[in-house]
Amino acid sequence: MNDSQITISLPDSSTRSLPSGATAADLAADIGPGLAKAAVAARVNGELADLRRALPDGASVAIVTRKDSDPDALYVLRHSAAHALATAVRKLYPEAGIGFGPPIEEGFYYDFEVPEPFTPEDIETIQAEMVKVIEADDPFARRDVDRSEAKALFADDPLKLERLEEIPDDETISVYENGPFLDLCRGPHAPSTGEIQHFKLLHAAGAYWRGDEKRQMLQRIYGTAFYTSQALDEYVTRLEEARKRDHRRLGQELDLFSIQEDIGPGLVCWHPKGARLQLELRRWIEDLLTARKYEFVFTPHISSEALFRKSGHLPNYAENMYPSMQGDGEEGAFRVKPMNCPGHTTIYAARPRSYRDLPIRLSEIANVYRYERSGTLHGLLRVRMLTMDDGHVFCTPEQVEPEIFTCLELVDIVMSTLGLEYRFDLSTRPDGEKRIGDDELWDRAEEALHQALDRAELEYGLDEGGGAFYGPKIDIKFKDAIGREWQGATIQLDFNLPERFDLEYVGADNQTHRPVMIHRAIFGTLERFTGVLIEHFAGAFPPWLAPVQVRVLPITDAHEEGARAVLDRLESEGYRVELDSRSDTLGYRIRDGELQKVPYLLVVGEREIEAGTVAVRARGADKKQVIMPVDDFVDRLRERVESKSLQN
């Protein structure tokens, strides 16, 4: 092999020789014309790159082809679509400042600094202009520049100049040019704007520059793009379908809860059926915790303000706490509690503790109140009165790991029983002023959580700076119907509050020691958890959880007595049953039962009464009805409920 040749290895571990200076496009063409045609980018030594970049000798290269199923391919397409959007906006608004324009999970956005926010009509105009940009089919040309040239290129673009300042000296500065538009950008991009065939601008919204609410607000336009019109249509349809599962909509349709202006924003009223969901979840977690030696306590809804000052919550979260209630005389001010830690801490401190007592595990399903900013409220998922399945474990440093394992076990039981998908995040210490305690304590706490997760062999993400002010935490995150992520269970390690409250225990050495505190919630809050469950099940809850488990439908008035006998039987067994003896047709009542997502509809007519059977219509079953003796149905229901089966 001579100097003018380079060797490239391919994903199937074969190698190929190409002339020096060959690009990924050349490689694709060398492999075959079909691949050359389908190629949009390449993965070079693991990094996504333009097709037109020269390949280094010895690189391992995978060609990325136009495919809606390939995240790399979509990333490149959407990044290019963001540039095409900015191109269109600059044509219509030459003075617009340009911020960032990255691809995101389901599409892309671009931020603009314009004097007037975009109206929905503006978005249509921009979309039409974007079509022209695409029709022009200008290539995306990359150029590496030095800092002074970059400064000159973006001289009248303060947002880009600010970004430029942050690029370290050892990093290559690159720009991409497509037709009239030039952007500071790391790339990569599709070969040309013509690649973007199937796209849609979705909506515009304000977004702070650099994500900092103290800085100016830019106007962000969101859009999405795919390689086929079919995938784009599917995406739009999927969003519409997802909206039908929205817990706010189902909460109304199934009469589960309401949030009313007369009561106040973020304050949930649970209707009987929604309250039943909560009661079943509470009973479940109470049993699980009791079996793991947790003890239940109750602490007051209001406490002296001094308590929250001592804990550090007041200094850190005053903005998000309900205002002070001023006492009449010398008593001083009170606050409605935003969390339970100080209360549980106070119970711990109420008497001397021995190492023999530890761990002490206190649990309380408690309502707490947080004055969340108005713009953040969201149905059941972000509320101002929240019901936490809260708990605090006070233990020795050696006991931390087994206690965390118990928490992780509980999370697993709850999530797998319900079939919920979730992921773990390890959230580490926040920035300087936002945390208490010295770094050594933080090191120990973070290390303990890392180890626990590693030993439990769990995969987890890292949320740098996402911890609580008193300690790092393991969070579990799940997604709502349209893919927004929310925090559920949380396990927080805390060496700081025990210091602040001067918690102690007497060790075997007859010396006093500081206990470690674990804050944990398995559901998180019952509001959010129920909201996620409503969307997860689309309102069709498994029998053990369903507010109404069975509805009995007599065919005519003549069968009402027989139907009532079935109802009485089921009620005496402890099940939640309704009788629908309305004078509407059977078809109408079946439809209504289906729409209300009742797991079992039992039809009772002449034949059933005589034979002592019921005609069972199980929600979602292939067979519309199955005739079985009442006893058999009771057995089936019992089995499903007791096992918390997801089947009905």
Next chain:
RNA sequence: GCUGGCGUAGCUCAACCGGUAGAGCGUCGGAUUUGUAAUCCGGAGGUUGUGGGUUCGAGUCCCACCGCCAGCUCCA
């Protein structure tokens, strides 16, 4: 909190350029007595989110406030 959009009956929605609010579902009454996803007839139900303003006249235009939705920021 910020930016934008929206707010009409319990729910979903309609009402041209400003001309005095209407439908379906639900609910109630009556008829019907039904065998597996909507039986028929009739009635009731609205200070058009709230408060101001412009106008002969405001659901419609203007202002303020409240709430909701999307996004941003925040989330012990």
